[in-house]
Amino acid sequence: MNTYSKYCPNVFLAKCEEKHEKGSTITLETKYGQEHECIVFNLIYQKDGFYYYSIVRADGFNVQEWAKRKAERLNNASARASAKSNQYWEASHEGKDFLVLAEPIKIGHHSEGRHRALIERNYNRMGKSVEFSKKADDYSSRADYWEKRAHTINLSMPESLEYFEFKLEQAVRNHHGLKDGSIERSHSFSLTYAKKEVKELTEKVELAKRLWA
Incomplete structure (x- = not known):
């Protein structure tokens, strides 16, 4: 096989x-x-x-399409978690008109049980709200990652040959310009970084040719 x-x-x-x-x-x-x-x-x-x-x-x-679909699923999951968080937050305001008065719990009074239960319910609901809010943020962060991947061209794609050849041409022109002074160096390592980029892109072009030429 x-x-x-x-x-x-x-x-x-x-x-x-x-x-x-x-x-x-x-x-x-x-x-x-x-x-x-x-x-x-x-x-x-x-x-x-x-x-x-x-x-x-x-x-x-296609890796890009797969990444796009994954980002969509994560964004949907984030939206659902955010909605859940809002539901629990709204529910945690049960009896707010009474609680805002900051009335102390009347020990031994017939209202004691209801008062304690109300506070506990709202406390648990707020905890759930925070929990789902964190989940929404996590899903959103992961979705951002996959959205970026959806626009990435890598060596697994036949079109990477044309792409990296184009990027190499740009890098070579940039390197020559920094070297002869026609392009201003933004910092002392500009030329070093430009040379490194040319080297890395040259390797990628050679590998892309081997894979897809």
């Missing part, structure tokens, strides 16, 4: 026992037993009798 093999951050290759042609459709099994149909791109390397290929999902699965 063909399986997935981690190659580099965000990129999984197809690990196959047999050789396949570019463009052919193969089935891969995840470690959880799920099966995906994938399209073969390039043979990346051979090792221990296995062939390792760059692949994309045949069903059109």
